[in-house]
Amino acid sequence: MALSEFRLIQRFFAHTGACRTDVRLGVGDDCAVLTIPTGKELVVSIDTLVEGVHFLKGSDPERLGHKSLAVNLSDLAAMGAEPAWATLALTLPAVDEDWLEAFCRGFSRLATAHNVQLIGGDTTCGPLNISIQAHGFVSAGTALRRDGAQPGDLIYVTGRLGDAGLALHAAGKMALPASVQSRLDLPTPRLEEGQALAGLAHAAIDISDGLVSDLGHICDASGVGATLYVEDLPCSQAVRDYIHANSDWSLPLSAGDDYELCITIPPEKQAEAERLAMSFECGLTPIGRIKASAGICCLAADGQAVQPISSGYEHFSS
Amino acid sequence: MALSEFRLIQRFFAHTGACRTDVRLGVGDDCAVLTIPTGKELVVSIDTLVEGVHFLKGSDPERLGHKSLAVNLSDLAAMGAEPAWATLALTLPAVDEDWLEAFCRGFSRLATAHNVQLIGGDTTCGPLNISIQAHGFVSAGTALRRDGAQPGDLIYVTGRLGDAGLALHAAGKMALPASVQSRLDLPTPRLEEGQALAGLAHAAIDISDGLVSDLGHICDASGVGATLYVEDLPCSQAVRDYIHANSDWSLPLSAGDDYELCITIPPEKQAEAERLAMSFECGLTPIGRIKASAGICCLAADGQAVQPISSGYEHFSS
Numbered sequence: 144m145a146l147s148e149f150r151l152i153q154r155f156f157a158h159t160g161a162c163r164t165d166v167r168l169g170v171g172d173d174c175a176v177l178t179i180p181t182g183k184e185l186v187v188s189i190d191t192l193v194e195g196v197h198f199l200k201g202s203d204p205e206r207l208g209h210k211s212l213a214v215n216l217s218d219l220a221a222m223g224a225e226p227a228w229a230t231l232a233l234t235l236p237a238v239d240e241d242w243l244e245a246f247c248r249g250f251s252r253l254a255t256a257h258n259v260q261l262i263g264g265d266t267t268c269g270p271l272n273i274s275i276q277a278h279g280f281v282s283a284g285t286a287l288r289r290d291g292a293q294p295g296d297l298i299y300v301t302g303r304l305g306d307a308g309l310a311l312h313a314a315g316k317m318a319l320p321a322s323v324q325s326r327l328d329l330p331t332p333r334l335e336e337g338q339a340l341a342g343l344a345h346a347a348i349d350i351s352d353g354l355v356s357d358l359g360h361i362c363d364a365s366g367v368g369a370t371l372y373v374e375d376l377p378c379s380q381a382v383r384d385y386i387h388a389n390s391d392w393s394l395p396l397s398a399g400d401d402y403e404l405c406i407t408i409p410p411e412k413q414a415e416a417e418r419l420a421m422s423f424e425c426g427l428t429p430i431g432r433i434k435a436s437a438g439i440c441c442l443a444a445d446g447q448a449v450q451p452i453s454s455g456y457e458h459f460s461s
Numbered sequence: 462m463a464l465s466e467f468r469l470i471q472r473f474f475a476h477t478g479a480c481r482t483d484v485r486l487g488v489g490d491d492c493a494v495l496t497i498p499t500g501k502e503l504v505v506s507i508d509t510l511v512e513g514v515h516f517l518k519g520s521d522p523e524r525l526g527h528k529s530l531a532v533n534l535s536d537l538a539a540m541g542a543e544p545a546w547a548t549l550a551l552t553l554p555a556v557d558e559d560w561l562e563a564f565c566r567g568f569s570r571l572a573t574a575h576n577v578q579l580i581g582g583d584t585t586c587g588p589l590n591i592s593i594q595a596h597g598f599v600s601a602g603t604a605l606r607r608d609g610a611q612p613g614d615l616i617y618v619t620g621r622l623g624d625a626g627l628a629l630h631a632a633g634k635m636a637l638p639a640s641v642q643s644r645l646d647l648p649t650p651r652l653e654e655g656q657a658l659a660g661l662a663h664a665a666i667d668i669s670d671g672l673v674s675d676l677g678h679i680c681d682a683s684g685v686g687a688t689l690y691v692e693d694l695p696c697s698q699a700v701r702d703y704i705h706a707n708s709d710w711s712l713p714l715s716a717g718d719d720y721e722l723c724i725t726i727p728p729e730k731q732a733e734a735e736r737l738a739m740s741f742e743c744g745l746t747p748i749g750r751i752k753a754s755a756g757i758c759c760l761a762a763d764g765q766a767v768q769p770i771s772s773g774y775e776h777f778s779s
Contacts, residue, residue, distance in 0.1 A: 167502060168606060173539040173667060174506040176604045179497045184485060187580065188492040191550045193587035221491040232509040232592040262505065269511035270588040274550040286494045288486060348491060
């Protein structure tokens with residue numbers, strides 16, 4: 144007999160992730176009941192991964208469990224928020240206990256590492272679809288938004304750009320270092336980095352659709368533009384090799400899925416930000432500057448404009 | 462050119478539902494930012510509707526917009542919670558602006574009626590899948606749970622049972638009064654009723670999978686059983702006709718989708734509950750009693766046991 148929906152939820156999801164004292168009631172009732180610390184605001188993000196669109200059929204379920212939570216935690220990171228709880232809506236074509244166990248293992252390991260508790264879930268039958276909502280806190284009034292960038296701000300990114308895009312591009316066609324492949328399958332949400340910079344930054348976003356596209360959201364929301372210096376973009380050796388072999392800056396400029404943070408910081412906070420960043424394992428690299436006029440201009444060291452060949456990934460775009 | 466994902470979200474979802482002062486930042490950034498009133502706990506539910514499982518291909522999108530929010534608000538009602546915000550993860554096979562407009566119309570009308578604001582959304586491309594999360598508040602410590610029922614409690618239900626099941630059963634095969642059909646397509650979340658009874662009830666659940674199945678969750682969680690008097694079940698004339706023509710109590714006992722509340726109330730609160738219920742448009746009907754021994758026993762007026770023919774709906778069950 145197949146597991147019923149109810150036992151499925153209980154068995155796989157009842158004890159996933161951290162065990163938090165602010166969860167009055169977790170998985171297993173009509174709703175979860177939660178308490179918010181005094182002086183904090185609640186921060187909520189939602190993201191869906193669809194088979195065949197965001198990941199290939201047959202993808203490793205443990206990595207999928209990690210990634211589907213990671214992309215949501217990355218949104219919290221971009222607000223400078225401390226993560227707390229997640230809910231999971233999982234649509235599955237059939238019950239596959241091995242798949243579920245592996246998915247929960249990947250989800251739970253990342254959740255526990257960031258003190259996130261799974262507080263609710265819904266399992267339904269249908270084409271594979273994973274929708275996760277993450278909840279976190281910020282001190283009242285301190286959330287990092289997209290609309291605060293100002294002309295003169297320095298633009299920084301965490302970590303490295305282009306590895307995930309290279310892994311996607313190379314899929315099955317060429318061998319890559321594990322450190323590059325894992326950036327596509329097991330992205331790291333930059334939570335500590337987002338929280339550390341929350342008091343200093345004017346604006347932030349996580350890079351899910353590509354640097355130019357996501358920085359474009361900051362520029363649109365803030366009514367500004369940006370200049371990027373492509374030689375300053377932090378890239379792995381494998382991405383550098385690709386850029387030079389193909390004379391193509393698309394990987395760091397417009398490939399998505401890296402889940403690094405792009406942050407704008409006013410010049411008077413530069414020294415403080417860079418001092419803080421000395422404790423970031425992933426690093427923090429200045430890559431350009433916000434300008435008053437609209438548009439994003441990518442420049443090479445010789446002052447020539449660089450055009451990324453493809454633009455950021457968008458569902459439904461023609 | 463098809464609408465890009467971003468403009469889709471902005472255009473259709475930016476101003477859906479109520480406009481609340483506790484929303485610091487709504488649709489359009491990485492996360493929403495929200496404030497919780499002092500002394501309140503946060504209550505969260507998540508539910509997914511899948512095409513071909515929870516609704517038929519080609520279902521009216523406006524009704525679908527209503528229903529997909531209603532089933533979540535019904536979970537909040539079952540906790541005695543006051544609703545506040547919702548997020549929407551919508552997976553669509555293609556952009557269909559007419560469909561989206563109608564869906565948002567249905568969603569927004571119900572949301573506005575209950576002072577719910579849409580605070581975040583994610584649109585992705587794939588087989589139609591609608592996942593909604595609803596957020597609300599309860600005064601600290603007052604949430605209605607499944608695990609509080611005690612022997613001797615009276616069991617009540619709001620509204621009528623079996624109409625949604627009859628509409629599903631009749632689909633295309635026989636004509637039904639609009640008042641019966643609309644109970645399947647446009648369920649009413651019993652929010653005011655749940656909030657009114659929160660201080661009196663020992664336990665509550667919403668009936669999504671069928672009375673016996675959902676009351677069974679209360680019994681399992683509370684370590685009790687129940688006796689139901691089938692002649693007392695509140696039913697429309699159409700459902701009564703079906704029961705008598707087929708000698709089959711399945712519609713009110715085990716058909717799902719009615720989204721009424723099943724509530725247990727201690728005898729000493731009976732008078733107060735029934736006085737409160739005089740203001741409920743949908744009514745509140747006593748249908749049985751909680752007992753100490755496990756199991757749910759359904760009795761006819763002559764004391765004979767009644768067996769529902771089919772048990773509650775479960776995804777994945779064999």
